[in-house]
Amino acid sequence: QVQLQESGPGLVKPSQTLSLTCTVSGGSITTGTYYWSWIRQPAGKGLEWIGRIYTSGSTNYNPSLKSRVTISIDTSKNQFSLILSSVTAADTAVYYCARERRVEWLRFFDYWGQGTLVTVSS
Amino acid sequence: DIQMTQSPSSLSASVGDRVTITCQASQDISTYLNWYQQKPGKAPKLLIYDASNFETGVPSRFSGSGSGTDFTFTISSLQPEDIATYYCQQYDDLPFFGQGTRLEIK
Numbered sequence A: 001q002v003q004l005q006e007s008g009p010g011l012v013k014p015s016q017t018l019s020l021t022c023t024v025s026g027g028s029i030t031t032g033t034y035y036w037s038w039i040r041q042p043a044g045k046g047l048e049w050i051g052r053i054y055t056s057g058s059t060n061y062n063p064s065l066k067s068r069v070t071i072s073i074d075t076s077k078n079q080f081s082l083i084l085s086s087v088t089a090a091d092t093a094v095y096y097c098a099r100e101r102r103v104e105w106l107r108f109f110d111y112w113g114q115g116t117l118v119t120v121s122s
Numbered sequence B: 001d002i003q004m005t006q007s008p009s010s011l012s013a014s015v016g017d018r019v020t021i022t023c024q025a026s027q028d029i030s031t032y033l034n035w036y037q038q039k040p041g042k043a044p045k046l047l048i049y050d051a052s053n054f055e056t057g058v059p060s061r062f063s064g065s066g067s068g069t070d071f072t073f074t075i076s077s078l079q080p081e082d083i084a085t086y087y088c089q090q091y092d093d094l095p096f097f098g099q100g101t102r103l104e105i106k
Helices: none
Strands: A003-007 A018-025 A034-041 A048-054 A059-061 A069-074 A079-084 A093-103 A106-112 A116-120 B004-007 B010-013 B019-025 B033-038 B045-049 B062-067 B070-075 B084-090 B101-105
Touching: A003 A093, A003 A106, A018 A034, A018 A093, A018 A116, A034 A069, A034 A106, A048 A069, A048 A079, A048 A093, A059 A069, A079 A093, A106 B033, A106 B045, B004 B084, B010 B019, B019 B084, B033 B062, B045 B062, B070 B084
Parallel strands: B010 B101
Antiparallel strands: A003 A018, A018 A079, A034 A048, A034 A093, A048 A059, A069 A079, A093 A106, A093 A116, B004 B019, B019 B070, B033 B045, B033 B084, B062 B070, B084 B101
16 A cells, blocks of 8 residues: 655745655555655645656646746655745645556546645744 | 636535536546545545546445536535545646535535
8 A cells, every 4th residue: 555654844934945755655656657746735725736756857847836846756765855945924735745646648646645734934 | 727617616515415516627628637525634535537437445426527628526415424625636737626615514
């Protein structure tokens, strides 16, 4: 059974950099055809896809966040990471990592982490 | 970017009711649409993929239909455990979610 677990600081100061890591267990991050994504959800609001990385290292980002986001992967540790720079209070949210499975033309998020709350505040 | 318009934003229904949620895409996305259920404090859970296909283990009272720009998610007989927020998600291009529909028991 694949499991994803987010980790990182729960409190970040405004203008600083948010950094989170997702550790994948129960399977290799390089096995199969998957994208590895970050998704966030402000309290009481909807889901916002942030970006994703493939095992090759290729990335896609939400255009609304692209200038501030970097997603990387460390296959030796079975982890992928999110860096979001120049944060403001609007970046306060629960951050999820998720696996996006690819089967021919199909794509869907089939495994999610439990989510981690990141608060941006001085 | 492809925009998804989901409605209603909230819905109150009685146990046993038929519940319908719609999702409209800003352009043709074929059947590249998924539906998720999110219960409070939990991560979303995939229910329907490719507009109408059931994820393994999903109760048959849940169903999805549609293609092109207009999609529908239906619960044929609402159960108390179905109280959650439901999201559509397109994957024709980058994956984006609808705004969500919060479902409550009347």
